[in-house]
Amino acid sequence: MPRTTADRPAGNATTDPHRNRALDATTPTPAAPAPASTWAVDALPWEELVTSALLGTDRRPPVPQGAPAPADGPAALLDAAALHTVRQRAGLLPAAPEARPELTAPDPRPPLPEAARQRLAHLLADRAGPSGGGRRGSAPDLTELIPQWLATANRKGFRAPAALVPALLDAARARTDLRPQALAFAGPRGLWLAGLNTEWKFALRGSANGSVQPDITDPEAVRSLWEEGLFAERIALLDAVRAQDPPAALALLATTWSTERAEDRLMFLDSLRTGLSGDDEPFLEQALSDRSRNVRATAAELLSALPGSALAGRMAARATSCVNPDRSGGGASIAVEAPHECDAGMQRDGVAAVPPTGRGERSWWLGQLVEATPLGIWEERFGGRPAEDIVALPVADEWAVELHTAWCRAAVRQRNPQWARALLGAPSAPPASGPGTASIAERSKLLATLPQTERASWIAEFVAAHGLSEAFQLLGVCAVPWTGPLGRAVVDALDIARDGGSYPWSFSGVMGLAERCLDPAEADRLEVLTAAQDEQEGASPGAGGYWSEAFQRLVSTLRLRAAMEAELTT
Structure with a gap:
């Protein structure tokens, strides 16, 4: 096939004698080379272009040092940026497509009612709002209602709306107290999403409802x-x-x-x-x-904690050699002779040899022995006396506090309600003169061993007798919603505190518990407390208005909780 003029190599017209001069008229004229300034701009690194853009092309011309500035600096800068961008994109290789994730496991639970779905969306949207430090006003704190809403939804057996699962996981990531209930509500879809987003990986790591477990029968x-x-x-x-x-x-x-x-x-x-x-x-x-x-x-x-264990028997033998009925006097009492050493056998059975700072060795060892001894041993040791009579006996040589405190720990460890009642004593008695311990923390642990109804009744009498200053920890062990007598005792104590002229934030902890734990049916009865009262002589300035706001918030929260319950019941 004959070669055309286009197939011939381009030669130098002045040195190639064989070149046909007629081609000069048909060969395109080469484009003129780009100005030196343009090539200089294109050669600049991206960081230099960014600096020039930030400072302005007048102050920092987009050319290497010593090169002439372009006639139109901004245009040259934009052209160079476009050229860099094209080069960067041209260098990218197409990524290999990944396998599609497997479908999530089906969730057979029924969907939420529409009103409850909207409520959940509102609660999750509001969760990032301010916590309301200082004066909170009369509006309910929605962030504190999320745990209760989730618990109710799980109890009713609903599944989470698919569109709200990401927000639900975000809320659980930010608040660890929400995780068990949130992950249970999110169900298999929540675990599926957690496997695709590292920010939600907590859902896959060991929470009670968030860990993917195999069939335990396999x-x-x-x-x-x-x-x-x-x-x-x-x-x-x-x-x-x-x-x-x-x-x-x-x-x-x-x-x-x-x-x-x-x-x-x-x-x-x-x-x-x-x-x-x-x-x-x-x-x-x-x-x-x-x-x-x-x-x-x-x-x-x-x-x-196993009264029939060999260790419990060994500890009982040691403890009963230290604590015995005192028959030397005229009346019944308790004689105590604390151990003089902590031998290897005691240490193997869990007795710590070195006491904390400020504690004597002998009292430290005695407390551990009594704490690990089955409580039934003492009833046998003291002639069949019940726990109430034993803890009421006088104790020699000022060992009463150490002995009673150890019995409190034993009652909690062994979940013994009879001894817990005896050590708690009458709720109307001053804590310092009780038969067991004056520690509110220890009393709350003892109360946790009692049935719910009895626990609430004891705390209601305690609040009625002593007010709210020491009741916060005790109220935390009560079931929700509070029983009628307990709720009325708390509200009456709050009303008395208002009459005392102090500010309500002195009782903010109890007020917060009341918002979450009072029976919502009490809202109408509490309406009378929302009215502002006249300032009393000697009261803190503005305290009446603050109390009015606090009770308005309480009533509003109770009514909101009632509405939430109704929405989840429909």
Whole structure:
């Protein structure tokens, strides 16, 4: 095929004698080279172009140092930026498509009623608002209602709306107290989304409702997760197996116990509190020889909660050699002779040899022995006397506080309501003169061992007799909503505090509890408290108006809680 003029190589017209001169008329004229200033702009790095754009092309011309400035600096700068952008994009390679994620597991729960869905959207949208430090006004605090809303929705068995699951996970990420209820409500869709977003990975790490667990009836799946899973996943797995089959959980733990880290052994051992029984005693006895002091102490604590355990028997033998009926005087009393040493056997059974700063050694050892002794031993030791009579006996040599405090800890550890009642005494009695302990924290633990109705009645009488200054911790152990007598006692005490002329924020903790825990049906009865009162002589300036706002907020919150309950019931 003959070559055309376009196929011929371009030659130099002055040095190539064979070139046809006729081609000169048809060959296109080459484009003129770009001005030197343009090439200089194109050669600048991106950082220099950014600097020039920030400072202005007049102050920082977009050219290398010493090169002539372009005639139109801004235009040259924009052209160079466009050229850089095109070069960067041209250098990108197409990414290989990833596999699509598997579909989320189905959620068979019914959808929320529309009114409840809108309420949830409002609560989640408001959660990032200001907490209302200082003067809160009369509007309800919606952020404090989210936990209660979630608990009710879970109790009713609804599933979360798909569009609100991301906001729900964001709320749970920001507030750890929301996580159990939020993850239960989010269900399988929440776990599916958490696997796609690292900001929500907390949902996959061991919360009671957030960890993806295998079928615990599948031994191979359980063994695989136990041996290969993350620590939090293993904790959640152990808890799940323990709840259904305590011996199987103990056997699972035993397979890797000797190879676990000390801090992990401590956490695993703590999981045995659920379903603790005599079947756990052999394993816990072995743990008394563990290398870790904390593991030994926890094992001893668990064994002492089993009144029939060998450790409880050993501790009882030691304690009864120290505490006995005193028959030397005319009336019944208690004689105490604290131990003089802490031998190796005591230390193996969980007695810490070194006391805290400020505590005597002998009293420290005595308290630990009594705390670990089954409480029924004392009834036998004191001739069949009931707990109320024993704690009322005088104690020799000023050992009463140490002995009663140890009995309080024993009643809590052994969940013994009879001894808890005896050590609490009458709620109307001054705390300092009670038979047990004056510590409000210890009293709240004792109350937690009582049935809910009895607990609320005791606290209602305590509030009526002593007011609210020491009742905050006690109120925290009561079931929600508060019973009628307890709610009325708290409101009456708040009304008395208002009449005293102080500011309401002195009782903000109790007022916050009342907003969350009072029965919503009380709202109409409390309406009378929302009216502003005349300033009383000697009252704090403006206190009446502040109290009026506080009671308005209380009533508004109760009515809002009632509306939320109705929306979730429809």
